[in-house]
Amino acid sequence: MAATCCGNLEPRGAPDRLVREHIQNESLSPTADVWQGLRMARADSERAPKALAERLFATRRLTLDLAAPLSDADAAIQPFPDASPAKWHLAHTSWFFETFVLRDHVPGYTPFDDRFAYLFNSYYEGEGARLERPKRGMISRPSLDEVRAYRAHVDEALERAMPALPAAALDLVELGINHEQQHQELFLTDILATFAENPLEPAYGDLPAPACFAIEPPTFHPGVDGMVEIGASGDGFAFDSERPRHRLFLHPHMIANRRVTNQEWREFIDDGGYRTPTLWLSEGWDWVQREGIAAPLYWRGDETEFTLGGRRHIDWAAPVAHVSYFEADAFARWAGARLPTEGEWESFAASADAHLGNQLDSAGAVAPRPGGGMFGDVWEWTQSSFASYPGFAPAAGAVGEYNGKFMCGQFVLKGASCATPRGHSRASYRNFFPPDARWQFTGLRLARDA
Ligand SMILES: [Fe+2]
Numbered sequence: 149m150a151a152t153c154c155g156n157l158e159p160r161g162a163p164d165r166l167v168r169e170h171i172q173n174e175s176l177s178p179t180a181d182v183w184q185g186l187r188m189a190r191a192d193s194e195r196a197p198k199a200l201a202e203r204l205f206a207t208r209r210l211t212l213d214l215a216a217p218l219s220d221a222d223a224a225i226q227p228f229p230d231a232s233p234a235k236w237h238l239a240h241t242s243w244f245f246e247t248f249v250l251r252d253h254v255p256g257y258t259p260f261d262d263r264f265a266y267l268f269n270s271y272y273e274g275e276g277a278r279l280e281r282p283k284r285g286m287i288s289r290p291s292l293d294e295v296r297a298y299r300a301h302v303d304e305a306l307e308r309a310m311p312a313l314p315a316a317a318l319d320l321v322e323l324g325i326n327h328e329q330q331h332q333e334l335f336l337t338d339i340l341a342t343f344a345e346n347p348l349e350p351a352y353g354d355l356p357a358p359a360c361f362a363i364e365p366p367t368f369h370p371g372v373d374g375m376v377e378i379g380a381s382g383d384g385f386a387f388d389s390e391r392p393r394h395r396l397f398l399h400p401h402m403i404a405n406r407r408v409t410n411q412e413w414r415e416f417i418d419d420g421g422y423r424t425p426t427l428w429l430s431e432g433w434d435w436v437q438r439e440g441i442a443a444p445l446y447w448r449g450d451e452t453e454f455t456l457g458g459r460r461h462i463d464w465a466a467p468v469a470h471v472s473y474f475e476a477d478a479f480a481r482w483a484g485a486r487l488p489t490e491g492e493w494e495s496f497a498a499s500a501d502a503h504l505g506n507q508l509d510s511a512g513a514v515a516p517r518p519g520g521g522m523f524g525d526v527w528e529w530t531q532s533s534f535a536s537y538p539g540f541a542p543a544a545g546a547v548g549e550y551n552g553k554f555m556c557g558q559f560v561l562k563g564a565s566c567a568t569p570r571g572h573s574r575a576s577y578r579n580f581f582p583p584d585a586r587w588q589f590t591g592l593r594l595a596r597d598a
Pocket of ligand 1: 240270331
């Protein structure tokens with residue numbers, strides 16, 4: 149597919165200037181074909197067995213590093229039913245490898261503790277009975293140290309098994325790496341939600357002071373229209389929900405060069421955005437009234453917000469985060485715009501490098517920063533429901549429950565956030581959450597009909 153959109157260069161620091169230069173001089177950016185070639189070469193090298201093992205154990209180490217600042221008590225709290233305790237994330241990601249790789253593909257493997265399947269199976273009906281999700285915070289035992297020992301047991305077994313695993317099992321290792329990366333992001337957002345409940349306002353880690361520089365108004369650029377292709381292609385890893393790549397017809401539209409900022413969200417609030425029913429979807433208005441919603445989740449009403457670095461002044465130039473689909477949709481209507489569809493977003497981002505931007509590189513506190521591109525800082529809500537693509541086929545076996553059964557009542561988010569492990573996302577990636585969820589780093593980019 150040829151690159152014809154003009155906002156597809158990955159801006160670093162000054163997005164508007166870079167987008168303008170890209171419009172003026174196509175040679176500033178590799179074409180989509182070149183990017184595709186680079187991506188495929190990178191995907192091939194990452195899937196070689198030795199490289200796969202290195203990525204596996206680097207991913208496993210990062211999860212342990214993320215838990216390093218936590219006490220046993222920190223790691224046991226479940227701040228609300230949709231979130232999970234940190235300790236549960238550590239154990240569940242190990243259960244995934246133990247069950248789908250070691251139990252199913254390594255003869256003679258001995259489980260660390262047969263009872264853990266009940267505790268740490270998340271939602272796999274094919275794997276039998278399990279602890280109810282809202283009760284994950286009741287597991288005071290095993291201790292955090294015992295969960296670390298569980299992880300070590302699984303890691304040692306994986307290290308012994310990796311050289312002889314069949315191709316089907318290596319595919320499950322790849323899935324397990326990507327699964328654990330998803331839980332690394334949830335780990336950080338769940339700890340943020342946990343610490344936000346504590347009146348002592350503990351900090352998970354250190355954050356640099358807000359940059360607080362002025363940012364230019366957004367500009368809108370023509371997206372790709374006509375027949376396009378979206379979805380994952382080639383042999384590189386992608387979740388089943390990203391396939392097959394398929395054709396889609398897009399009507400003329402424009403997409404903003406940057407995400408909506410905290411400053412713009414403050415203007416929405418000051419203009420009565422949360423008190424104006426005509427801006428809201430019916431369900432969204434009911435939700436605002438019922439829950440008393442009046443600002444992004446962690447804003448504290450005095451120009452401060454709670455972050456992984458504790459409470460601090462809001463960085464007004466940074467992308468707004470922790471807003472729901474309902475809020476994003478209402479803001480877009482207030483701004484005389486709308487949310488992009490996932491096809492519009494993906495076509496716009498087709499030649500952006502998904503490895504760039506403010507994403508997670510190592511353990512520590514993270515927060516959205518001003519001036520990012522298509523990937524990093526915040527996931528971007530689209531107006532598209534999370535539904536199957538034409539020709540969708542769930543993965544075979546128990547892991548077929550991974551995505552397909554959630555294709556109801558959820559909306560697609562594109563890009564990546566500051567808590568997304570770098571290398572995890574791509575243009576075809578389809579994150580999804582219900583329309584009232586906002587404990588993830590979720591923001592928005594505006595679009596308009598042309
Ligand atoms: Fe999971």
